Amino acid sequence: MAFTLIEVKTGRAVRVSLKPGFFSQALNSPFVQQRKAGVPPQDIPAAVADPLIEKVLSLPEENFLAIGAIVQLELPKRKGVFEAEPCAKCGELTFVDKLQETAVGRVCIPCAG
Numbered sequence: 001m002a003f004t005l006i007e008v009k010t011g012r013a014v015r016v017s018l019k020p021g022f023f024s025q026a027l028n029s030p031f032v033q034q035r036k037a038g039v040p041p042q043d044i045p046a047a048v049a050d051p052l053i054e055k056v057l058s059l060p061e062e063n064f065l066a067i068g069a070i071v072q073l074e075l076p077k078r079k080g081v082f083e084a085e086p087c088a089k090c091g092e093l094t095f096v097d098k099l100q101e102t103a104v105g106r107v108c109i110p111c112a113g
């Protein structure tokens with residue numbers, strides 16, 4: 001489980017991943033056991049969830065995170081899209097760059113299937 005954090009202004013980026021040992025341990029936690037059994041996160045008792053949160057907050061980051069070197073990324077400069085049109089099928093107002101051309105007209109992504 002990894003993600004890349006990017007400072008958009010400067011393009012500085014760093015890859016952060018969960019250390020495998022920590023990740024597999026987390027998957028065996030009582031919290032995940034209950035999630036596996038179908039309990040929604042908000043219904044898991046604080047007595048189960050809180051100690052896990054406390055533990056992560058108190059762990060030194062090197063104990064559970066692998067933090068890569070800082071690299072420089074070239075970010076594509078994209079203009080914001082501020083134009084929207086209703087989907088030809090469901091009528092949902094959709095940003096024009098997300099509309100797809102179909103036989104019935106320009107439709108949103110879910111309608112395009």
Ligand SMILES: [Zn+2]
Nearest residue numbers: 087090108111
């Ligand atoms: Zn639609």
